Each structure stands twice: as C-alpha cells, then as structure tokens.
Amino acid sequence: MKAFFFRVALAALALPLSTAATAASVNQTLPSRVEQALKANKIGRDALSVVMLPLNGNGTPTIVNADVSVNPASTMKLVTTYAALELLGPNHQWKTEFYADGPLENGVLNGNLYLKGGGDPKLNMEKLWLLLRDLRANGVQKITGDLVLDRSHFVHPDLPAFDDDGGDQNKPFLVEPDSLLVNLKALRFIARADAGKVNIAVEPPIESVRIDNRVQVLKGGKCPAPDVRYNPVKELNGVTVVVTGRLTEGCSAQTYLALLDHAHYAAGAVRAIWKELGGSIAGEDRVANVPKGARLLARAYSPDLVEVIRDINKYSNNTMARQLFLSLGAQFRNEADVDDAMAAQRVIRQWLAKKGITASQLVMENGSGLSRAERISAREMATLLQAAWRSPYAAEFISSMPLAAVDGTMRKRLRNTEVAGKAHIKTGTLNTVRAIAGYSRDDEGNTWAVVAILNHDRPWGASAILDQVLVSLYNQPRSQSTAQR
Missing domain, CATH: 3.40.710.10 (DD-peptidase/beta-lactamase superfamily)
Known part of the structure; x- marks a missing residue:
C-alpha cells in the first residue's frame, strides 16, 4: 500500500517574542x-x-x-x-445530483437513474429524503432501468486501514470517506421489549440487512444497562445480524454499526426511501459514471x-x-x-x-x-x-x-x-x-x-x-x- 505524506520545511517562524528575547x-x-x-x-x-x-x-x-x-x-x-x-x-457547499439517460413519460422514466455524489460530508437521511421528494416532484414515479451510482468525484489514496485496538471494524468512527457518503454509512439498530417479546428495527430499513432475533425478555422492573449484542454475518447478497442477549420488559436499547460498503448502503437507502414514497426501480444497482448528455433531474446542496x-x-x-x-x-x-x-x-x-x-x-x-x-x-x-x-x-x-x-x-x-x-x-x-x-x-x-x-x-x-x-x-x-x- 502507498501512503503519501508531506513534510513542510520552511524558514523558521519566530514565536511572538522579541528577536532580543532571552x-x-x-x-x-x-x-x-x-x-x-x-x-x-x-x-x-x-x-x-x-x-x-x-x-x-x-x-x-x-x-x-x-x-x-x-x-x-x-x-x-x-x-x-x-x-x-x-x-x-x-x-463552500457540496452538491448531490440525480440524472436520467432516458425519456420521462407519464411518471415513468424509461432508462437509468443516476445518483452522482459530490463528496458531501453531511448527506444524511433527511437530505436524501428531500432530494428524492424533489425527484418525485419533477414527475418521476417509476424507473424502468437501473439505479446507477456515480462515485467518481474523489481519487482515493491507497492508505492502510486504521486499527487502534484490534477491535470491531464495524464501528462508525472507522468509516472511510467516499464520493457518495450517505448518512455516514451508519445503521441504527433499535431493540425494544414489549408484550413479552423483543422487536428490533433497523434505520434505514435496507432490504439486504436481515435480523436474526435471539434476544430474551426479562420480567419488568427498572431498566438496567442493556445486554444486547449484535453479531453480523456477511453474506453474498447482504448481511445477517444475529442479535443475542437479554432485555427487560418495557426497556429499549440502541446502537450504531457500519456493516455495508458505500455502494450497497447508498443504493439500499435510496431504494428504501423511494419505496416509502411509492416509487419503484425495476433494474439492478451498479456503479458507473454519469454519461455525457444525461439530463439533470434534481440537485441538493450541503450545509455551508x-x-x-x-x-x-x-x-x-x-x-x-x-x-x-x-x-x-x-x-x-x-x-x-x-x-x-x-x-x-x-x-x-x-x-x-x-x-x-x-x-x-x-x-x-x-x-x-x-x-x-x-x-x-x-x-x-x-x-x-x-x-x-x-x-x-x-x-x-x-x-x-x-x-x-x-x-x-x-x-x-x-x-x-x-x-x-x-x-x-x-x-x-x-x-x-x-x-x-x-x-x-x-x-x-x-x-x-x-x-x-x-x-x-x-x-x-x-x-x-x-x-x-x-x-x-x-x-x-x-x-x-x-x-x-
């Protein structure tokens, strides 16, 4: 692996002291x-x-x-x-854009939908939802082609992975940058014990993230420190999270994990929100650049x-x-x-x-x-x-x-x-x-x-x-x- 560092060697700059200072x-x-x-x-x-x-x-x-x-x-x-x-x-602001390479007729985009990342550090779920709402407001309801992710904005360096303690590489603070960074690539897992069972929800509700719920319910009372453990098992078409431990009736627990790569997370988040908005994408997910001549459909800007x-x-x-x-x-x-x-x-x-x-x-x-x-x-x-x-x-x-x-x-x-x-x-x-x-x-x-x-x-x-x-x-x-x- 290559890591490009720099060392700046310039003429010495004195601290704010007189040149005659002792x-x-x-x-x-x-x-x-x-x-x-x-x-x-x-x-x-x-x-x-x-x-x-x-x-x-x-x-x-x-x-x-x-x-x-x-x-x-x-x-x-x-x-x-x-x-x-x-x-x-x-x-300074960053921009994220949707493009189309086919005609739009009666709410149907006959072609591919392109999502072009511009390196926005704060493209969270709310901003993505608003961008998809703008897409819907521009007349798009169904896409017959693929969802294509353009992640070409950055030219990434080949740096070694950081591992401070040999621990869990799924920790959100270890997420690497990406041209299309969505929601810091974080999955929020919420576990709640009610009516004798534990319900576990995932936000955003990405279809390729599946839950194997093995958490036991304890009798009600004060809520102690939660004992809920998440063990991801990565598979060819996603990840299954085996959830174990115990949770007291009426209590809840949550945690954040980064289990998917950038492309699968971004595509999964877009599909989840688009489905909630009543839209559909018939094709597959893939990564490619926006072609010349593609038509801009919607654009979102980051905060300053x-x-x-x-x-x-x-x-x-x-x-x-x-x-x-x-x-x-x-x-x-x-x-x-x-x-x-x-x-x-x-x-x-x-x-x-x-x-x-x-x-x-x-x-x-x-x-x-x-x-x-x-x-x-x-x-x-x-x-x-x-x-x-x-x-x-x-x-x-x-x-x-x-x-x-x-x-x-x-x-x-x-x-x-x-x-x-x-x-x-x-x-x-x-x-x-x-x-x-x-x-x-x-x-x-x-x-x-x-x-x-x-x-x-x-x-x-x-x-x-x-x-x-x-x-x-x-x-x-x-x-x-x-x-x-």
Missing part, C-alpha cells in the same frame, strides 16, 4: 499542578509537550518539549478545518462549510474530516497529483508557505488524526492557532471547537472549575495519545493559544493532566498575564 522571557517549566498530575500518574515529563501563547496580553509564553515530533490524534482536525476555511471559503467544520471539531467526526481533506484535494487537483490526499497535502503545504509558517514536523495522511503516521510539534500547532486568531474567519474557526464543560467532546470535562465555559478546545485520543489544542482565557480575560500533547504507552489519567494545563493557564500569576493597556 530564555528568561519564556517559561520553560511545567506548571506545578501539571507536574504533580504527571507524578501521580507515573508519567515522565518528557512525554508531554506544552505551548501556551498569549494572544492579546503581555503574558509570558510557556514552551516545554515544543519541537518534538508527536502524534496529535484528533487535534490534527484543526489543521484540516482551518485550511478548508481559508482555501474553500466559509460558505462553517456548519460542517462545527460537526467535525465539536464531535471529532473522523469520517467527515477525511471527507473534507479529500475535498481540498479534489478542488485543487492537478495532473501531477496521484490522488486527492496527495493534492490536499500539496495545497496545504503551499498555503502554509504563503503564511510563512514553519511546519517541518508536520506529516498528514488523512487529515483526521485517526492515524499512526500523522505528526506535528506543539510549537507548530500553536503557531497555526496564532495565525488562525488573526484570520478573517477566526470567529467561525474558534466557535467550531468544543466549549469546556458545555458541549462536544469537552462537555464532561472541567466542570466546577474556573475554566468552564471559557475555553474552546479540540481534543484528541488514541490508545497512546491524549491531546488538547485551542483557545483559553486567563483570570483577567486575556486569550491564549494552548497546545498540550501527551504521547505515552500507558496514558492512563492523561486527560486529567491536560485539564490541569488549562486550570494552570487560567490561574497564571498576575505578573505574567497583565493585559496591555
């Missing part, structure tokens, strides 16, 4: 709270990289292990989403990029981030680019160069951080955040990140602390990585760019260590955080 003007030690948390968790200080830069005050920067090449996990999404904001624009990056950063959506990364490549691809990942790497490299940003440690594979190959240094990430603070789209970028103790992946962290509601922080988690990056305030209202990345074989308790970085930043000594007046 080591005394930079704090090169960790806050005492952080040192204590590291010691309590038996993790050496060399495992942690920290950079804290004042953005609108004259506080003293903290720079510790800042130039070490580290795996940033999902904080890499900040590089991808910031680049997309400036390169594609905050109102600003809304998409909010989903990516607030909830750390890997699939949408990878979709966005490839969209950058597809937008700026040239003849020298082998695939859209290579094109995205090239255009981000050029974008960084125009900003004068050094990123010699930066390695991007898929732009989501769901990778063992991706690398950056804490200084490079902090420099990027500093540049974003000055961007015309700073407000859109910052608001896309989780708000401490309020929402997204930070909603349960830093509650009952002074930092609650005062920090927009992107988190990152892999088996050997814990990371935070974003913007936080100190107790005088000054804003800082903050990056803390911990790489360790056993990062147990590391989230609490990173939280102490933010608490310590908030409680900066006043002599170090007095705002400029």
Whole structure:
C-alpha cells in the first residue's frame, strides 16, 4: 500500500517574542499542578509537550518539549478545518445530483437513474429524503432501468486501514470517506421489549440487512444497562445480524454499526426511501459514471462549510474530516497529483508557505488524526492557532471547537472549575495519545493559544493532566498575564 505524506520545511517562524528575547522571557517549566498530575500518574515529563501563547496580553509564553515530533490524534482536525476555511471559503457547499439517460413519460422514466455524489460530508437521511421528494416532484414515479451510482468525484489514496485496538471494524468512527457518503454509512439498530417479546428495527430499513432475533425478555422492573449484542454475518447478497442477549420488559436499547460498503448502503437507502414514497426501480444497482448528455433531474446542496467544520471539531467526526481533506484535494487537483490526499497535502503545504509558517514536523495522511503516521510539534500547532486568531474567519474557526464543560467532546470535562465555559478546545485520543489544542482565557480575560500533547504507552489519567494545563493557564500569576493597556 502507498501512503503519501508531506513534510513542510520552511524558514523558521519566530514565536511572538522579541528577536532580543532571552530564555528568561519564556517559561520553560511545567506548571506545578501539571507536574504533580504527571507524578501521580507515573508519567515522565518528557512525554508531554506544552505551548501556551498569549494572544492579546503581555503574558509570558510557556514552551516545554515544543519541537518534538508527536502524534496529535484528533487535534490534527484543526489543521484540516482551518485550511478548508481559508482555501474553500466559509460558505463552500457540496452538491448531490440525480440524472436520467432516458425519456420521462407519464411518471415513468424509461432508462437509468443516476445518483452522482459530490463528496458531501453531511448527506444524511433527511437530505436524501428531500432530494428524492424533489425527484418525485419533477414527475418521476417509476424507473424502468437501473439505479446507477456515480462515485467518481474523489481519487482515493491507497492508505492502510486504521486499527487502534484490534477491535470491531464495524464501528462508525472507522468509516472511510467516499464520493457518495450517505448518512455516514451508519445503521441504527433499535431493540425494544414489549408484550413479552423483543422487536428490533433497523434505520434505514435496507432490504439486504436481515435480523436474526435471539434476544430474551426479562420480567419488568427498572431498566438496567442493556445486554444486547449484535453479531453480523456477511453474506453474498447482504448481511445477517444475529442479535443475542437479554432485555427487560418495557426497556429499549440502541446502537450504531457500519456493516455495508458505500455502494450497497447508498443504493439500499435510496431504494428504501423511494419505496416509502411509492416509487419503484425495476433494474439492478451498479456503479458507473454519469454519461455525457444525461439530463439533470434534481440537485441538493450541503450545509455551508462553517456548519460542517462545527460537526467535525465539536464531535471529532473522523469520517467527515477525511471527507473534507479529500475535498481540498479534489478542488485543487492537478495532473501531477496521484490522488486527492496527495493534492490536499500539496495545497496545504503551499498555503502554509504563503503564511510563512514553519511546519517541518508536520506529516498528514488523512487529515483526521485517526492515524499512526500523522505528526506535528506543539510549537507548530500553536503557531497555526496564532495565525488562525488573526484570520478573517477566526470567529467561525474558534466557535467550531468544543466549549469546556458545555458541549462536544469537552462537555464532561472541567466542570466546577474556573475554566468552564471559557475555553474552546479540540481534543484528541488514541490508545497512546491524549491531546488538547485551542483557545483559553486567563483570570483577567486575556486569550491564549494552548497546545498540550501527551504521547505515552500507558496514558492512563492523561486527560486529567491536560485539564490541569488549562486550570494552570487560567490561574497564571498576575505578573505574567497583565493585559496591555
């Protein structure tokens, strides 16, 4: 397999310090709270990289292990989403279209129906339903030919599959990008025990997904943690899900799985909704490009990029981030680019160069951080955040990140602390990585760019260590955080 990475080696960009600055003007030690948390968790200080830069005050920067090449996990999404904001624009949209290659007479399309994907990261079931409603409103009721999927928008790289823990490859966060990504390829299984039996429903109701229900019903009472297990058995024409376990009367449980490939999921979802709308497709499902001369029947647009990056950063959506990364490549691809990942790497490299940003440690594979190959240094990430603070789209970028103790992946962290509601922080988690990056305030209202990345074989308790970085930043000594007046 091939994986195309890039390393950007440019002239060094100084941090926001005077060229005459000495080591005394930079704090090169960790806050005492952080040192204590590291010691309590038996993790050496060399495992942690920290950079804290004042953005609108004259506080003293903290720079510790800042130039070490580290795996940033999902904080890499900040590089991808910031680049997309400036390169594609905050109102960028993706489109998905239906075409026909035959005449439409009295509600009957005598030919094939083509569904052309444009790389939309947020083509959910509601949007697909509305698109099919538009198709129906344009007079189509029956299709005599095939349902043809055009998945040619992206030129996909040949990347290794990610397997962080050797676990279930059907987990939705592992779904790979696609030109025709429908509903993040997720199947929702809902089990409910009523009237002495367990009913199991699947959304969307794709015909090739079959249920073998073996769940036992327990007598009613309080609903304990559900014990319902889904064991998919893939077959030639679909998948059978053997459902086992026990469920208490009057209780319910649900889970999400990604069991089908992109083509089967997209076709199955279209057929399920089209059938509910009273339509029919007589032919088969297949993949091919829309032919020249085909007639456009209906088109749907995605939400603006600003809304998409909010989903990516607030909830750390890997699939949408990878979709966005490839969209950058597809937008700026040239003849020298082998695939859209290579094109995205090239255009981000050029974008960084125009900003004068050094990123010699930066390695991007898929732009989501769901990778063992991706690398950056804490200084490079902090420099990027500093540049974003000055961007015309700073407000859109910052608001896309989780708000401490309020929402997204930070909603349960830093509650009952002074930092609650005062920090927009992107988190990152892999088996050997814990990371935070974003913007936080100190107790005088000054804003800082903050990056803390911990790489360790056993990062147990590391989230609490990173939280102490933010608490310590908030409680900066006043002599170090007095705002400029």
